[in-house]
Amino acid sequence: MITGIYENCIGTSDRAATLKYWAEMGYRVVAEGHLGAEQAAALYGHSSTLHALRLQNGSSDDHGLLRVLEWEKPRNAGLEFTHPLTIGSRWFAQMVSDVFMVRDAFADDVAAGNPWLYTEPARAIIMTGSQSAGFYDRFRGVREMFVIGPHTRQAFFQRYGYTRPGYGTIEPTSPMGVSEGTHSSLVTADHSTALFYAEVFDLKLINPHQGGAKPESRQTLMMQEGETEFMLTGFESPFMIAGLFQVYTPLYPTENKLDRSQPGSLGLSLFTYRTDEIAALHNRVNISPATAVTAIQPNEFGEPSFGFIAPDGMYWVVVGERQD
Numbered sequence: 001m002i003t004g005i006y007e008n009c010i011g012t013s014d015r016a017a018t019l020k021y022w023a024e025m026g027y028r029v030v031a032e033g034h035l036g037a038e039q040a041a042a043l044y045g046h047s048s049t050l051h052a053l054r055l056q057n058g059s060s061d062d063h064g065l066l067r068v069l070e071w072e073k074p075r076n077a078g079l080e081f082t083h084p085l086t087i088g089s090r091w092f093a094q095m096v097s098d099v100f101m102v103r104d105a106f107a108d109d110v111a112a113g114n115p116w117l118y119t120e121p122a123r124a125i126i127m128t129g130s131q132s133a134g135f136y137d138r139f140r141g142v143r144e145m146f147v148i149g150p151h152t153r154q155a156f157f158q159r160y161g162y163t164r165p166g167y168g169t170i171e172p173t174s175p176m177g178v179s180e181g182t183h184s185s186l187v188t189a190d191h192s193t194a195l196f197y198a199e200v201f202d203l204k205l206i207n208p209h210q211g212g213a214k215p216e217s218r219q220t221l222m223m224q225e226g227e228t229e230f231m232l233t234g235f236e237s238p239f240m241i242a243g244l245f246q247v248y249t250p251l252y253p254t255e256n257k258l259d260r261s262q263p264g265s266l267g268l269s270l271f272t273y274r275t276d277e278i279a280a281l282h283n284r285v286n287i288s289p290a291t292a293v294t295a296i297q298p299n300e301f302g303e304p305s306f307g308f309i310a311p312d313g314m315y316w317v318v319v320g321e322r323q324d
Helices: 015-024 037-044 099-111 191-199 215-220 278-286
Strands: 002-012 027-035 050-057 065-071 090-096 122-124 141-149 152-160 178-187 204-211 230-236 244-250 267-275 304-309 315-319
Touching (some): 002 178, 037 315, 090 099, 141 215
Antiparallel strands (some): 141 152, 304 315
């Protein structure tokens, strides 16, 4: 079985600052490990000594974790402040208890001289939602916003008028009232390559459609004049509601920054999946159009893992169960 997105992985050159930031989001360190440069090259395709930390939000231990990757010699500065719908872009989303409090925290930090890009919370209808017809028939949906920092790319959403148990859990101890990662996204140049994730990973394909015309989508994704629409397809594990994975493809010319979101890059640079059938999945990936498929080998936490490049050019790592 394959989980939803297991970890959102973040390259850093300042471990203390990274841990301080994610502690405000409710994350704590639950594992630590190291790889030498040769071992890191064999798994991640980047030759550099690696110190890694796994971070968990509350009790969510099967999806939405973080892996902080501190490279002795980073590959590059990462995506930094590039547009959300740049080819190669990645981000992940988290549920919040008060989206305006989150917005104010980033606005205040910008006023204090720190670099952030953020959007104002936009009201959006989800598939089961509805516009308000007045005071007695209130809005059901979300308010969502997007935040880009030097080393992070996050979407935050607050629910109104509905619940989805198991899809986002906010622990009372979370300083900012933020859940684990609920879903992750990446941007590709060719939407047809997204079928790889259904055919090889056995993920369920969800609601493929063309989007972008709605004002709230354009606002949240920072779309500019002349940037019209995009294709969007979701994929989820057959075994869990959370950990959804989304693929966006802009239907207009945009920069290609694939080289800035690979292992070794700073910032959000990798997603992982976890499976209890790693040998079988490794065999499927080996005979698929994926390239640079590594051998199954111990990762920095002693777990069997392998890496590969998907047909869309994005690097992935699959994590198996540790055999002690």
